[in-house]
Amino acid sequence: MLGVLKEFWSKKTQDRLIKKLYEEYVVPINALESDIARLSDAELRAKTDQFRERLQAGETLDDLLREAFAVVREAAKRVVGMRHFDVQIMGAVVLHQGKIAEMQTGEGKTLVATMPAYLNALTGRGVHIVTVNDYLAKRDRFWMGPIYEFLGLSVGLIQHDSSREERKKAYSCDITYGTNTEFGFDYLRDNMAVRREDIVQRELHYAIIDEVDSILIDEARTPLIISGPAEESTEIYYKIDRVVRRLRQGEHFDIEEKTKAVWLTEEGVREVEKLLHVDNLYEDTGKGTLEHLVRQALRAHHLYRKDVDYVVKNGEVIIVDEFTGRLMHGRRYSDGLHQAIEAKEKLQVKEENQTLASISYQNYFRMYEKICGMTGTAKTEEEEFIFTYGMPVVVIPTNKPLRRTNLQDVIYRTEEEKFEAVVEEIEKLHRQGRPVLVGTVSIEKSERLSRMLHKKGIPHQVLNAKNHEKEAEIIAQAGQRGAVTISTNMAGRGTDIVLGEGVAELGGLHVIGTERHESRRIDNQLRGRAGRQGDPGSSQFFLSLEDDLLRLFGSERIANIMDRFGVERGVPIEHPLVTRMIESAQKKVESYHFGLRKTLLRYDDIMNKQREVIYSQRRMVLFADSVRPFVLQMMEEVVEEILGAYADEKLYPEEWDWEGLDRRLYYLFGWSLRIAEAERPSFDRDKLRELILEKLKTTYQEKVQSVGEDVFREIERYVLLRVVDTHWKDHLHNMDHLREGIGLRAVGQRDPFVEYQLEAFDMFQDMIARIREDTLRYLLRIRVVDKTGGSQSSQVAKASALRSSSQGKEVKSGVSSRITSATSAFPKEGRKKVGRNDPCPCGSGLKYKYCCGKK
Structure with missing residues (x-):
């Protein structure tokens, strides 16, 4: 009952907020449209200088907002042929206010950002528009950049391979596009610089974060780290790897899949000491205790799976982002885990790295004077956004009514039955000519499904971390007639899926989820690929009792229900109770992960205070x-x-x-x-x-x-x-x-x-x-040595x-x-005991x- 009341009041508050946004901002901005439209190009461009003069005279950005937004809307119409909808103006206001705008897929978030970016860039202190990958940063810079340039602002772009000079020039621009990783690493590199001219970033003023949930929650689990090699032997990892292959679960060690934890039993400690020929497993090796390294090796073997958690490519272990399915090039598991996986895969173990500089995404983005974000899925994580960043979530209504049908989950006993049912569903829809987008949780599952479709002779595209380069191209075609696209989680996120000719009449894009994710938000992202801008569409999840989420949380209760109803092989159960149980499990997992991130942040805040002292003193010395x-x-x-x-x-x-x-x-x-x-x-x-x-x-x-x-x-x-x-x-x-x-x-x-x-x-x-x-x-x-012999x-x-x-x-x-x-000359007798x-x-x-x- 309490949950229902909370939801009711939340909706009432939301409705009042939307009404206020419309009356206080959308109505007056629309009223200015005809006057602004009569301006010549030169007069429209001159507005930028006028706004800056008004700021100098004492007006605030809020004073300028309505007129500035009207100017941007007109510039967008003239330059890129796009006019901001009323709901996009609401989203833009929310971003300027330092909040998160939740807007459905296809609602034009990229265009929304132009209004607050322009307004805040008028201060001359720089605006960063943060995206999840280089492709989107480059696309948006050249897609939206002409609007800013038409209005007299400079636009920069940061890419992974940008030189220091290119970065410095880009950061000096009024508006800079780039990825969260590049912005964060540039901050760390700047604070390692030994010359003033090597510093590329300016102050951290205002950031608009696209796909904010992906960046500030999903990727925030892993801090940004700049490392250097430590000159130590890596042979110990191979030695321990050979030992752990001989250990037996239940006898020598136990594991906890939910938390990815592993521990040795007393018998296990004795066995490892015997196999390693050591007296004390807790002896420090310089890389941690031997016991710690053994636990990491056990985690590598029993909790981290190839083609699920990582891939092996060109002799390297590359981490797969569990939320987006993308390869995380340059990122390594910490604390010896990456080396343990390399030893497990019989690859060359890279030398230990020593941390030279690090920062968490939470603490990096909290250094900005103001941040905001936009995404299609943030409301379920609002508590964390408020707690960590002070950013509430505002759900912006769609421009056209949402016509997507979210069908009830269907659940099978085994994974095999589930995939057979998925292939049957794809085959049926493919014959109708209706496009299908299938979401999987891992590369392994996407390739398994692909093999099954090949046997049926169904043409399809597979989008996973292994062909990440073609991501946007593949996902953009997913709405064409008869298209079948298999995608790991949210690969292709940020790319619009436009329906092909005649597809709307067939029912639009159908999205199939092959497994529920630990987070409801990721499931909602997948559903959101269908039904953009009033298009028809549908979504449905196919599950099995062998799926990780159900196996770890509540499969027994569902199995009992299936037994009670005498469900036979290949026959699914479809009931609202099952969906509620799954969502309950997801809430528990979300709460657990939020608790972990809160704890990590508490500890990192201590480190961050020290970092701020060192970096600020360092800047003073440098300048x-x-x-x-x-x-x-x-x-x-x-x-x-x-x-x-x-x-x-x-x-x-x-x-x-x-x-x-x-x-x-x-x-x-x-x-x-x-x-x-x-x-x-x-x-x-x-x-x-x-x-x-x-x-x-x-x-x-x-x-x-x-x-x-x-x-x-x-x-x-x-x-x-x-x-x-x-x-x-x-x-x-x-x-x-x-x-x-x-x-x-x-x-x-x-x-x-x-x-x-x-x-x-x-x-x-x-x-x-x-x-x-x-x-x-x-x-x-x-x-000082004068090698020239002169001065x-x-x-x-x-x-x-x-x-x-x-x-x-x-x-x-x-x-x-x-x-x-000198000290050894003194006799030991008579010396007092030294305190720690x-x-x-x-x-x-x-x-x-x-x-x-x-x-």
């Missing part, structure tokens, strides 16, 4: 005329940290660790104070601070003079950026490991999230301290800086060895747990 003020501030902070470690203000000066202080100063700066024992009582912390700072600044100034002020300014900037990048990369690696094991804290009755917050904060503070120290250490030890040049200085920073490990190693030698969070006694300045106490 500052001089980073000397940063360096001088670092000096004071490092000296304060040294005093905190060796000159405890609660102790008398003669009790301070003067020997440790000298070792630390020598390690960092190459000199020590060597204060005589008799002089020590005369010091206080302020006097000691002034002495160290004065000597440090003097040493630093001598270094600057020896190199030259102008050259050293560039060296300071370069070294600071390189040190930040090196430590940030290591920090990302450490955070990955922390996240992986933090769940175990729950065993000790501690909240894993709170523990993660605390440790992440500690680790971040330690990283910042190491950045300060290493920056000063490298700058004070840098040597030192900036080029030579930069090269030398590069050598110094890239050889930082060698420098650190050399100095550390001297410190180790105390400064390491070796003098490195790190906490003991991150230095000599590291396990």
